[in-house]
Amino acid sequence: MTSSIWSPTRRSFLAGSAALGAAGLIGTRPASAAVDWKRFAGTTLEVNLVKSPRGETILKYISEFEALTGIKVNAEATPEQQQRQKTTIELSSGRPSFDVVHLSYHVQKRQFEKGGWLADLSGYFKDPSLTDPSLTEGDFAEAGLAFAKDADGRLRTLPFSVDYWIVYWNKELFEKKGLKYPTTFEEMVTAAEALTDKAEGTYGFVARGLKNANTPVWTSFMLGYGATPLDASGKLATTSEGAVEAAKLYQRLMSKSAPVGVSGFNWAESQSAFLQGKIGMWFDGVGFAPPIEDPQKSRVVGKVGYGVMPAGPKAQAAATTGDGIGVTEASKNKEAAYLFCQWAISHEMGARLLQAGAGVPFRQSILEDAKVREGVKMPSAWVDAVVASGKISQLALPVIIPVTEFRDIYGVGLTNMIGGADPAKELESATAQFEPVLARSEG
Amino acid sequence: MASVTIEPTAARDLAAKGGKPQRLAPNYWPFVMPALVVIGAVIVFPWVFTLWMSVNSWTLGQEQTFTGLDNYIRLAGDMRFWESMWHTLVYTALSVIAPLILGTLAALIFDGEFPLRGFLRGVFVMPMMATPVAIALVWTMMFHPQLGVLNYLLSLIGIGAQEWIYNQSTVIPALVLVETWQWTPLIMLIVLGGLAAVPREPYESAEIDGANAWQKFRYLTLPMIAPFLMIGVIIRSIDAVKSFDIIYAMTQGGPGTASETINIYLYNTAFSYYDIGYGSAMAVVFFFVIIALSFVLMMVRARTNWSDMEER
Numbered sequence: 009m010t011s012s013i014w015s016p017t018r019r020s021f022l023a024g025s026a027a028l029g030a031a032g033l034i035g036t037r038p039a040s041a042a043v044d045w046k047r048f049a050g051t052t053l054e055v056n057l058v059k060s061p062r063g064e065t066i067l068k069y070i071s072e073f074e075a076l077t078g079i080k081v082n083a084e085a086t087p088e089q090q091q092r093q094k095t096t097i098e099l100s101s102g103r104p105s106f107d108v109v110h111l112s113y114h115v116q117k118r119q120f121e122k123g124g125w126l127a128d129l130s131g132y133f134k135d136p137s138l139t140d141p142s143l144t145e146g147d148f149a150e151a152g153l154a155f156a157k158d159a160d161g162r163l164r165t166l167p168f169s170v171d172y173w174i175v176y177w178n179k180e181l182f183e184k185k186g187l188k189y190p191t192t193f194e195e196m197v198t199a200a201e202a203l204t205d206k207a208e209g210t211y212g213f214v215a216r217g218l219k220n221a222n223t224p225v226w227t228s229f230m231l232g233y234g235a236t237p238l239d240a241s242g243k244l245a246t247t248s249e250g251a252v253e254a255a256k257l258y259q260r261l262m263s264k265s266a267p268v269g270v271s272g273f274n275w276a277e278s279q280s281a282f283l284q285g286k287i288g289m290w291f292d293g294v295g296f297a298p299p300i301e302d303p304q305k306s307r308v309v310g311k312v313g314y315g316v317m318p319a320g321p322k323a324q325a326a327a328t329t330g331d332g333i334g335v336t337e338a339s340k341n342k343e344a345a346y347l348f349c350q351w352a353i354s355h356e357m358g359a360r361l362l363q364a365g366a367g368v369p370f371r372q373s374i375l376e377d378a379k380v381r382e383g384v385k386m387p388s389a390w391v392d393a394v395v396a397s398g399k400i401s402q403l404a405l406p407v408i409i410p411v412t413e414f415r416d417i418y419g420v421g422l423t424n425m426i427g428g429a430d431p432a433k434e435l436e437s438a439t440a441q442f443e444p445v446l447a448r449s450e451g
Numbered sequence: 452m453a454s455v456t457i458e459p460t461a462a463r464d465l466a467a468k469g470g471k472p473q474r475l476a477p478n479y480w481p482f483v484m485p486a487l488v489v490i491g492a493v494i495v496f497p498w499v500f501t502l503w504m505s506v507n508s509w510t511l512g513q514e515q516t517f518t519g520l521d522n523y524i525r526l527a528g529d530m531r532f533w534e535s536m537w538h539t540l541v542y543t544a545l546s547v548i549a550p551l552i553l554g555t556l557a558a559l560i561f562d563g564e565f566p567l568r569g570f571l572r573g574v575f576v577m578p579m580m581a582t583p584v585a586i587a588l589v590w591t592m593m594f595h596p597q598l599g600v601l602n603y604l605l606s607l608i609g610i611g612a613q614e615w616i617y618n619q620s621t622v623i624p625a626l627v628l629v630e631t632w633q634w635t636p637l638i639m640l641i642v643l644g645g646l647a648a649v650p651r652e653p654y655e656s657a658e659i660d661g662a663n664a665w666q667k668f669r670y671l672t673l674p675m676i677a678p679f680l681m682i683g684v685i686i687r688s689i690d691a692v693k694s695f696d697i698i699y700a701m702t703q704g705g706p707g708t709a710s711e712t713i714n715i716y717l718y719n720t721a722f723s724y725y726d727i728g729y730g731s732a733m734a735v736v737f738f739f740v741i742i743a744l745s746f747v748l749m750m751v752r753a754r755t756n757w758s759d760m761e762e763r
Contacts, residue, residue, distance in 0.1 A: 093722050100511040100725075123512035209597065219705045269596035269617030271706040281597055409512070412723045423707040427619060449510070 042136050048344035049078025055348065056095060056106035059085040061295070061366035062169045062331055063110060066352050069360070073351045079344055092116065099125040099336065107339035108348050111165065113155040114224075114329040114405045115412065122409060126164040127335040132346045133163050139350065142373070151328045151401045152370030165334035166349045169367035171293040172397035173228050173327040173404065175315040176300065178308055181210065181288045190318045193232055193257060196289070200265035203288035212265035212288040214278045217426055219419035220412070221274045222258075224404045225291060226422055228327035229254035232320015237406045237414070244446065246418065246439045247432070250322070255422070255431035262426045271426045283308060291317075293329065294397065297390055298365040314393035316400070326397035327404035330370065359383070368394050409449040410442075417442045504731035511725035522732035531708060532733065535716040536740075538623065539692065542712055545627040546634070546691035547684055553631065554638025554683065555676075559668075561639065562646045576636040583633075587700035590629045591616070594701075616702050619709035626710055629697055634690070638683045645679030646672070677755045685748050692741065713737050 055070075057063035063085045070081050084106070086094060092115065098104040100123060111120060120126050132138045133145075145153060152167030175196075177189055181203055190196040200212030216222040227237055235250025245251065262270055265288075267281055275292050282290040283299060285307040299305040300312050317326050333352050335345040351357065358369030359380040374380055375395055384391055405411055421434035505522055509515040526532055561572050578586070593599045594615035602612045615625040653671050662670070695714045698704065704711030704719070711719075717737065721730030 089723075096511050096725055119512055125512075217706070218703070219707050220703075267597055268612050269614040271619070272614070272617030272622075272702065277595070280595075284598065286597070410724060412719075416719070416723075420707045423619070423705065448508075449513075 043140055045077045051341050051344040052080040053341055053345055053348055054106040055081055055083040055108040057083055057085040057110045058091045059087045065361050065366050104336050104338055107341050107345040109336055110333050113332050118407050119409045121158045125337055127337045127342050129163045147371050147373050149370050149398050155330050156332055165332035166353045167370035168331045168333045168353050170330040170370050171295045174294050174393045176290040177313045177315055178288055178311060179313050180311045189315050192318050193320050196318050200261055204265045210286050211267045213261045214266050214281050214287045215291040216274055217262055217271040218274045219423050220415040222422045223415040223419045226254055226258050227404055229257050231325035231327060231402050232323055234322030244439055247435050252432050255435055259425040259431055271423045294394055295367055297386055314390045316393055316396045324400050325402040326400050328401040329404050410445050413445050501731045501734055504728055505735045507728045509728045522729050526732055535711045535713045539712040542623055543691040546630040547687045549631040550635040550638045553635045555642050557639040558642035578633045579636045583696040584700045587697045591701050619706050622702055622710040626698055641679050641683045642676055645676035649675045681752045681755045
């Protein structure tokens with residue numbers, strides 16, 4: 009096994025720790041022998057981040073990057089929705105105010121690629137004077153690499169953090185009813201209905217019901233039926249048998265086993281309901297876990313199981329979304345900006361992300377590093393769910409430009425289904441609305 | 452410095468007689484220019500640009516092409532647009548009527564003499580001072596079907612859990628409840644001002660004639676405070692029709708599109724879907740709706756002036 013700053017052996021980790029401690033005393037930090045980190049000293053970089061636990065992890069340690077490289081970083085972090093608007097408007101103007109951009113793959117990937125807004129990083133990635141040898145394509149989870157490359161196979165971003173959809177389950181409620189964690193969709197429905205006792209205010213299942221936010225719940229179910237929103241030729245397949253069955257499953261779980269008012273729930277409302285200890289299962293991204301084990305916020309500390317998505321009739325798949333970090337095509341400091349991206353997804357930064365429960369790095373070497381796993385604050389079952397989900401990972405949303413419209417239009421249909429509307433008819437209506445939108449975007 | 456070359460009243464007289472008003476002296480232009488530049492930059496240019504964009508197909512990141520009236524034709528067949536227009540009208544009407552009734556009632560109460568009146572009036576106007584987004588967050592928590600205090604209070608008197616903003620059929624009334632809570636004090640202050648200006652003599656005459664309390668309110672108070680009520684209606688209408696913050700922070704137009712007003716749909720189209728051309732067409736149509744509404748309000752206001760009433 010080769011040792012480097014990104015994937016240390018036990019011996020080099022200890023040696024490195026000692027060196028870091030010593031370096032801390034004199035205010036310097038060792039760099040890889042191959043990469044000349046000081047090459048762009050004196051450059052100023054503008055960095056645009058999403059205000060999230062992931063973006064904040066980068067912000068927290070930026071001074072280390074500045075000490076390592078001599079590059080001055082001006083970083084700005086804005087809430088997700090505003091950041092998406094700001095970056096799109098600035099990038100479309102052709103003169104963005106930033107060199108580095110943090111993006112949500114599941115929403116912005118296709119838009120950024122079609123706009124030609126991201127620099128091609130393939131050359132830098134292969135350049136040993138810019139890229140540490142431990143950073144290889146093989147180290148990224150498959151979904152990460154699929155997200156990071158454009159249709160022509162050029163690397164446009166570096167995969168930063170992945171979010172798998174898992175099932176959080178209340179072990180105490182399951183035990184009371186003598187139930188086990190479901191392994192199939194059918195068992196999940198049975199358990200959800202068995203756990204529901206409306207008189208007691210206990211419900212078997214909760215997930216997003218709010219328009220737009222709810223669409224990934226349905227597309228996640230679709231994966232279990234062997235279906236995806238777009239077929240292999242890129243045409244909408246949202247009225248297929250799998251799509252309708254997934255919608256029926258959504259309707260059944262959300263109308264029979266979910267709490268009152270679920271059609272207005274986003275992840276935050278679902279989370280707060282689950283934290284009260286009255287919900288059997290909560291289906292959402294793995295990144296929302298930390299408050300569950302925080303006694304200040306949760307009544308279910310130590311009582312929660314972290315389950316991999318149960319298998320559908322045709323497949324078992326963990327729906328996947330993710331964040332990437334890239335360099336803008338308009339940047340005049342592309343190589344320095346690339347160094348920043350590389351630092352942001354480094355072994356050390358990925359370990360911090362994972363250990364704080366702020367996110368899950370796309371790099372497998374970090375997840376597999378026993379030393380890193382030891383420092384994770386979340387229970388080991390959470391890490392196990394992350395690793396197991398990585399093995400059955402599939403993209404949660406179609407890679408298209410109008411992702412927001414897709415989520416809005418189908419989301420309205422899903423909300424109507426909770427109110428009793430017919431799933432097949434709602435999907436037909438949503439498809440008729442969305443087809444011209446998709447055609448315009450790719451036209 | 453040169454003397455003023457034109458008297459405004461003289462200019463009006465000239466214009467009225469069909470004569471040409473004198474031109475502004477050249478050395479006065481430097482004083483006028485800053486205002487012209489600002490008005491041009493912040494009012495005229497955005498308006499002309501919006502008009503231009505509305506006849507183009509332009510999605511951020513893609514080519515911009517001139518499409519004539521296509522966006523307007525698309526708008527005519529867009530059910531979501533018409534639904535949002537309807538939601539806007541319902542939301543505006545309820546957000547005007549409810550504070551108007553409650554604000555008038557509150558003003559009638561606070562117009563009387565009772566202990567701690569000043570203090571209670573101060574407490575009553577406090578919601579008006581709060582930030583809309585902060586209000587939205589607090590009310591969202593209060594409306595929560597399981598954890599919210601409102602359902603808890605209802606349970607104390609035996610009423611079952613309500614879904615408030617979490618149900619498509621109750622979301623607009625629930626949002627109006629928040630608007631009403633915040634803006635009733637404004638109407639109260641306006642009406643209180645009106646009540647203070649009301650003469651006492653007509654009431655004495657009415658009492659001699661044997662009028663009861665309702666008759667005094669209906670035939671004396673109401674007509675006399677009508678101009679003040681109209682001011683309240685105008686202020687509330689303008690505010691409610693452009694309401695965005697509370698709705699966006701509480702429901703984002705949901706569940707589904709049940710509380711999506713034209714502002715929310717316009718915002719989503721332009722800044723979530725980045726369909727600037729279509730969003731601009733929506734803005735232009737909405738602008739004319741507001742103009743029409745303003746005309747109606749101005750006409751109604753003209754009918755409620757005291758001087759007109761005297762003439763009648």
